[in-house]
Amino acid sequence: MSDTGYFIGVISGTSVDAIDCALIECGPERTRLLATLSGEFPVDLRDDILSLCRTATVSLHALGTLDVRVGHAFADSINELIAHAGLTASQIQAIGSHGQTIFHQPIGNHRFSTQIGDPNTIAELTGITTIHDFRRRDMAAGGQGAPLAPLFHQHSFYHQGVRRCVVNIGGMANITYLNPSPTATPRGHDTGPGNVLMDIWIQKARNQRYDNAGQWAASGKVDTALLQLLLDEDYFRLAPPKSTGRELFNHSWLQDRLAQLSHTPDAADVQRTLAELTALSIIEAIDSSQQTDELIVCGGGAHNTFLLQRLQQLLPAGRVLTSDDCGLSADWVEAVTFGWLAHQTLNRQQVDSRDLTGARHPVIMGGVYYT
CATH class of the missing domain: 3.30.420.40 (ATPase, nucleotide binding domain)
Structure with a gap:
């Protein structure tokens, strides 16, 4: 061959x-x-x-x-x-x-x-x-x-002297910590939901397949009680290696947590809170002991302008890019x-x-x- x-x-x-x-x-x-x-x-x-x-x-x-x-x-x-x-x-x-x-x-x-x-x-x-x-x-x-994608992330996005993480935001999200040695194996794991819960909610509430550029999420505000219920999930506390999927983060999982609220949240606030869950679970997964110069986003989530803005706000010491900026389309x-x-x-x-x-x-x- x-x-x-x-x-x-x-x-x-x-x-x-x-x-x-x-x-x-x-x-x-x-x-x-x-x-x-x-x-x-x-x-x-x-x-x-x-x-x-x-x-x-x-x-x-x-x-x-x-x-x-x-x-x-x-x-x-x-x-x-x-x-x-x-x-x-x-x-x-x-x-x-x-x-x-x-x-x-x-x-x-x-x-x-x-x-x-x-x-x-x-x-x-x-x-x-x-x-x-x-x-x-x-x-x-x-x-x-x-996740398997980090193997290619190391091959494609390694840059000498730049401390990079790569996050793929599809239905689920996974993060890659690129290894300082170009041919070495990176570290990485699934961080939790990427687009899946936002897609489920907007389909239910507005009969749309996805939140274009995160505009609907941007119109709402974080429901702190709901966010706490969402974050109180054992998966987020597991140590790597770990991976997940729709078997955990699905419509029933979301509905169970909504049912625990003592109030009925505004639909846009739910979408905003789901976006916050994705952003927080990604940023909190980044090793705090290591400086991240650049966070490179790929996958469908790279088109969610609001989500990218939140990632940048939560990572003030680093720069949030998309893989397009590094020569390979996020899609x-x-x-x-x-x-x-x-x-x-x-x-x-x-x-x-x-x-x-x-x-x-x-x-x-x-x-x-x-x-």
Whole structure:
């Protein structure tokens, strides 16, 4: 296998808002983003995915069918990207498909993480070797299977002499403390909810999928009683390594805390308070013993202007940037990550996630579905 070549990374995050596909040229020292495509889920497919994430039990027929349907949707988006880039399938060395997470169980004797989007279907419909199921080998080695993005953050955002943290704000948020040594493993963990609770609330209260630039949150004020209830969650007090998902931070979790209030808060105040929860949980995760010169934000949360303002206000000694300021669009960091991980896997490169996930030793991540 060549050290340099074209790879495609594809992911749908916990918000289930799009199928993000990134075409990259990946080499031993440099990764270049060449083309992107944001594929839309059919409305009925998105609704079925979200319903599955909310349901404690599901039929094997429904799970298996949805797995293949998501695989078809991923393959359609990948083929569209390849055509848009003017390439052919034979020019792509591999696809790194994260899939769509529907359940993540990072602790216990039998930890697991389930991502649907059948890689057999993707390989068959694209004609390209597909690498999938990146998280579970890490979990088999004693890790939590997440976060994995910090591995690419270290590769892409390290800057000599600048003390940087990277925070990815998707449905959940995760933070990376870049290592001062450029080739060393960074530290990082999930901080808690990113956009997920804000998206849930605005969908319920205003029938909108997201809070554009955080404008609705900015119109409200923090409800201190609600904020205290939200912060009184054991997850925030756990020591790393730790990871989380919709299994914890979901509609029911929010409703339980709203029900404990002795008053009915204004809807905009709830949104403002949820934004504050995201900002505080990120900033409080930053190691106070280390000076942070720059906090680099990527993911959908990078478009939430109000949230960025709050992060800057809470981190007065550092500078809050987006990954766009560092040469890589905030919208595509995660998709690029899984293209980059596919390159690592196909070249049989072990990934050292011990300081991220708690794995006992480095492993080669992902199952390979050859064509």
